[in-house]
Amino acid sequence: MSLMLCLWPVTAPAQQQAESPADSAGQVAGGASLEQLRKLRDTLSDEAARQELVQQIDALIAVRQSEGAADGETKTDAQGLLDKASLRIEAIAGQITELAISIATLPTMASDVWRRAGDPEELFHWIDEAVRLLGLVIGALAAGWLAGRLTRRGRRAVVATAANSWLFSILAYVLHFLLALTPTAVFAALAYAALPFADMQGATRTLALLLVNSLAIVHAVSVTAHELFRPPGALPAPFRLTQENGAYLAVWLRRFAVVGVYGYFGIEALQAFGLGPAPVAVLERVLGLLVAGMAIVFVMQCRNSVADWLRKDAEPRSLRTRLARTWHYLGLLLIVLVTAVGMVGTADSFAEVAWNLLISILVIFVAGLLAQGVDTLLKRVFALSQELKRIHPLLEARANRYLPVLRKVLRGAIALIAVLALLQVWGLGGMQWLGSDAGRDFGSRLLSIALTVAVALAVWEVVTAIVEEALNRSSPDLDAAAMQRRQTLLPLAKNALRLTLIVLVVLVVFSELGINIAPLLAGAGVIGLAIGFGAQTLVQDLITGVFILLEDSVAVGDFVEVAGYAGTVESLSIRSIRLRDIEGNVHTVPFSQVATVHNMTDKFAYALVDVGVAYRENVDEVSALLKEVGEALQADETWGKDILEGIEIWGLNALSDSSVDIRVRFKVVAGRQWAVRREYLRRVKAAFDERDIEIPFPHRTLYFGVGKQGEAPPARLLLDGDDGATPEPPPADNDDEGEAERGRRKGELGGAQDSGEGVPSN
Numbered sequence: 001m002s003l004m005l006c007l008w009p010v011t012a013p014a015q016q017q018a019e020s021p022a023d024s025a026g027q028v029a030g031g032a033s034l035e036q037l038r039k040l041r042d043t044l045s046d047e048a049a050r051q052e053l054v055q056q057i058d059a060l061i062a063v064r065q066s067e068g069a070a071d072g073e074t075k076t077d078a079q080g081l082l083d084k085a086s087l088r089i090e091a092i093a094g095q096i097t098e099l100a101i102s103i104a105t106l107p108t109m110a111s112d113v114w115r116r117a118g119d120p121e122e123l124f125h126w127i128d129e130a131v132r133l134l135g136l137v138i139g140a141l142a143a144g145w146l147a148g149r150l151t152r153r154g155r156r157a158v159v160a161t162a163a164n165s166w167l168f169s170i171l172a173y174v175l176h177f178l179l180a181l182t183p184t185a186v187f188a189a190l191a192y193a194a195l196p197f198a199d200m201q202g203a204t205r206t207l208a209l210l211l212v213n214s215l216a217i218v219h220a221v222s223v224t225a226h227e228l229f230r231p232p233g234a235l236p237a238p239f240r241l242t243q244e245n246g247a248y249l250a251v252w253l254r255r256f257a258v259v260g261v262y263g264y265f266g267i268e269a270l271q272a273f274g275l276g277p278a279p280v281a282v283l284e285r286v287l288g289l290l291v292a293g294m295a296i297v298f299v300m301q302c303r304n305s306v307a308d309w310l311r312k313d314a315e316p317r318s319l320r321t322r323l324a325r326t327w328h329y330l331g332l333l334l335i336v337l338v339t340a341v342g343m344v345g346t347a348d349s350f351a352e353v354a355w356n357l358l359i360s361i362l363v364i365f366v367a368g369l370l371a372q373g374v375d376t377l378l379k380r381v382f383a384l385s386q387e388l389k390r391i392h393p394l395l396e397a398r399a400n401r402y403l404p405v406l407r408k409v410l411r412g413a414i415a416l417i418a419v420l421a422l423l424q425v426w427g428l429g430g431m432q433w434l435g436s437d438a439g440r441d442f443g444s445r446l447l448s449i450a451l452t453v454a455v456a457l458a459v460w461e462v463v464t465a466i467v468e469e470a471l472n473r474s475s476p477d478l479d480a481a482a483m484q485r486r487q488t489l490l491p492l493a494k495n496a497l498r499l500t501l502i503v504l505v506v507l508v509v510f511s512e513l514g515i516n517i518a519p520l521l522a523g524a525g526v527i528g529l530a531i532g533f534g535a536q537t538l539v540q541d542l543i544t545g546v547f548i549l550l551e552d553s554v555a556v557g558d559f560v561e562v563a564g565y566a567g568t569v570e571s572l573s574i575r576s577i578r579l580r581d582i583e584g585n586v587h588t589v590p591f592s593q594v595a596t597v598h599n600m601t602d603k604f605a606y607a608l609v610d611v612g613v614a615y616r617e618n619v620d621e622v623s624a625l626l627k628e629v630g631e632a633l634q635a636d637e638t639w640g641k642d643i644l645e646g647i648e649i650w651g652l653n654a655l656s657d658s659s660v661d662i663r664v665r666f667k668v669v670a671g672r673q674w675a676v677r678r679e680y681l682r683r684v685k686a687a688f689d690e691r692d693i694e695i696p697f698p699h700r701t702l703y704f705g706v707g708k709q710g711e712a713p714p715a716r717l718l719l720d721g722d723d724g725a726t727p728e729p730p731p732a733d734n735d736d737e738g739e740a741e742r743g744r745r746k747g748e749l750g751g752a753q754d755s756g757e758g759v760p761s762n
Contacts, residue, residue: 129204133200136191137208177227214261222250267287306327363421367415448512456501467491470490556571562593600670607677610661617660629687643666643667650663658698664680
């Protein structure tokens with residue numbers, strides 16, 4: 001207790017000074033007696049007593065700290081916030097009371113002003129200050145107006161130059177923006193330059209500064225709104241808005257600027273002319289409520305337009321579609337929260353929240369501009385000229401495949417950076433995490449993966465372009481065989497490269513993600529060994545296919561016979577060959593089943609023709625006629641280009657059962673042997689008909705046997721027109737006549753047998 005009495009003269013004045021500095025002296029004098037002060041002086045003069053006092057003070061500090069910690073443990077954060085809120089509400093009530101008192105004193109203040117205006121010197125001083133202020137502002141405004149008139153022609157020239165190219169359009173937009181801000185800059189510069197010469201002091205100088213700042217800020221905001229929300233035209237539009245929507249946004253931005261800026265500087269002017277801090281705080285909160293009400297009206301008016309913009313080109317269940325239905329609720333909630341912080345919080349907290357909100361809007365705005373700039377840049381980069389389209393016909397289709405993916409990747413990167421920036425603005429340390437060890441490690445891994453994928457895609461596209469150019473380019477130095485070899489090997493090489501790139505990219509991505517790829521490689525080796533033993537046919541297919549392709553035994557477009565199937569080769573893989581026969585059937589033959597390749601269209605071919613004539617014909621005459629027909633075929637304009645060498649008469653090739661076969665041959669273009677053979681046979685048939693050369697066909701001789709004396713038995717024939725009755729035998733008593741008849745018939749049959757004629761076979 002004695003210690004508390006000794007400390008009271010020291011602690012009480014400090015507490016009272018913190019509460020009310022004006023009354024601290026009286027409170028100290030009344031709080032401690034003269035005897036207590038003397039005891040405190042004696043204690044501080046004695047070294048031992050002073051040390052003891054210090055120890056007692058330390059003990060008291062420890063006790064108070066433990067009591068404060070106990071109070072902090074028992075009081076929750078919510079209770080602390082409620083206590084702070086209640087204190088702020090009490091403070092606001094006190095400020096409103098002070099504002100009411102200030103309003104009540106307005107008549108007194110007005111009468112005082114009227115009394116002072118009755119003084120001629122005071123009135124003259126006020127008029128002089130007002131004239132200087134108005135002269136300063138009007139002169140600066142006139143200079144700004146003149147600057148606007150002088151820069152109008154320059155702005156028109158900039159608009160006319162903007163149509164030359166996209167680079168000139170961007171530069172013209174920036175220059176037009178700066179020229180539009182020139183009157184504001186001239187007004188502000190001239191006003192600040194003339195302010196020292198105006199010789200204004202005190203509140204009048206403060207009012208002049210506030211008026212110049214408010215006019216410059218409002219005009220700059222109006223110009224910025226007009227330039228940002230301009231409709232598309234000669235100058236590029238940062239936002240693709242219609243003229244109506246752009247004018248609507250510009251009008252609302254000017255409204256916010258007029259109310260907010262003029263209201264704030266007006267309150268500051270009242271404070272400069274003697275309005276107390278409490279009424280100023282109340283007026284600032286009223287201004288905040290007014291701006292919040294305007295913001296609510298703005299959100300509700302444009303909710304449908306923004307929802308339609310968000311739904312444009314969006315999936316039905318995407319985030320943009322859901323945001324389109326609820327964005328205005330989020331906006332209203334944000335407005336209410338910011339207003340609540342401004343009403344209940346301190347001025348510093350409201351300023352911090354307002355500043356963070358302004359920076360957040362700026363970050364979102366810059367992110368939107370960057371996303372739109374990325375879209376424009378990608379469209380210009382991926383735009384191909386007609387010459388490039390002609391050289392690479394499929395390049396545009398491939399570029400259009402990557403364009404949506406690249407747009408999403410770049411937009412995602414911009415969104416990620418914007419989110420980190422917003423977290424940093426609101427004190428959550430987004431950029432700090434990015435600069436930490438974990439953030440740098442994540443960024444380096446992500447960058448490594450992106451570079452790997454980009455390099456792989458670049459290599460793939462370059463190789464694909466080279467392959468397509470090689471397949472589409474026709475060169476006089478290359479024959480058909482070389483072109484077929486290209487069409488066969490280049491697609492296979494491209495597929496092999498694609499598989500290799502996929503494997504490498506997957507391994508690099510796994511390695512960057514922290515996955516140990518050594519077990520994967522070992523497992524792949526074991527799996528490959530197991531596949532080698534378990535799928536020997538597949539391995540045989542691959543090995544045989546490699547050798548067939550390297551030896552160039554088969555090419556796409558060849559007509560071949562493999563494994564009992566004949567047809568045109570449509571495609572070759574590393575494992576099988578794909579054929580389409582003359583009936584349109586497709587046969588896929590594994591290379592393991594290919595023992596022999598019968599290629600009928602490799603480099604050249606022979607049209608081999610065997611022509612059969614009757615035994616009675618002269619072989620030399622027939623050979624001469626065949627040569628004549630072959631020379632005529634070679635001399636034909638249509639068929640001569642298919643014949644590489646003249647006809648070869650090989651001569652008598654076979655003595656068949658009913659014909660003599662003469663073989664001829666043409667050397668023709670590969671694949672044309674069948675057509676040449678058919679045309680040659682057609683012409684040979686016409687020539688044989690013209691020369692009456694017999695083309696034999698099979699005959700059949702009827703043999704009825706021979707008797708013991710060598711005579712042939714009679715044949716009983718049924719002729720057309722008979723009624724089907726059985727012919728009667730000759731009379732038995734006329735043996736000589738019957739014998740003569742039998743001899744005559746025998747002679748006829750014998751003659752028919754010798755001549756080789758008879759009934760044609762079917």
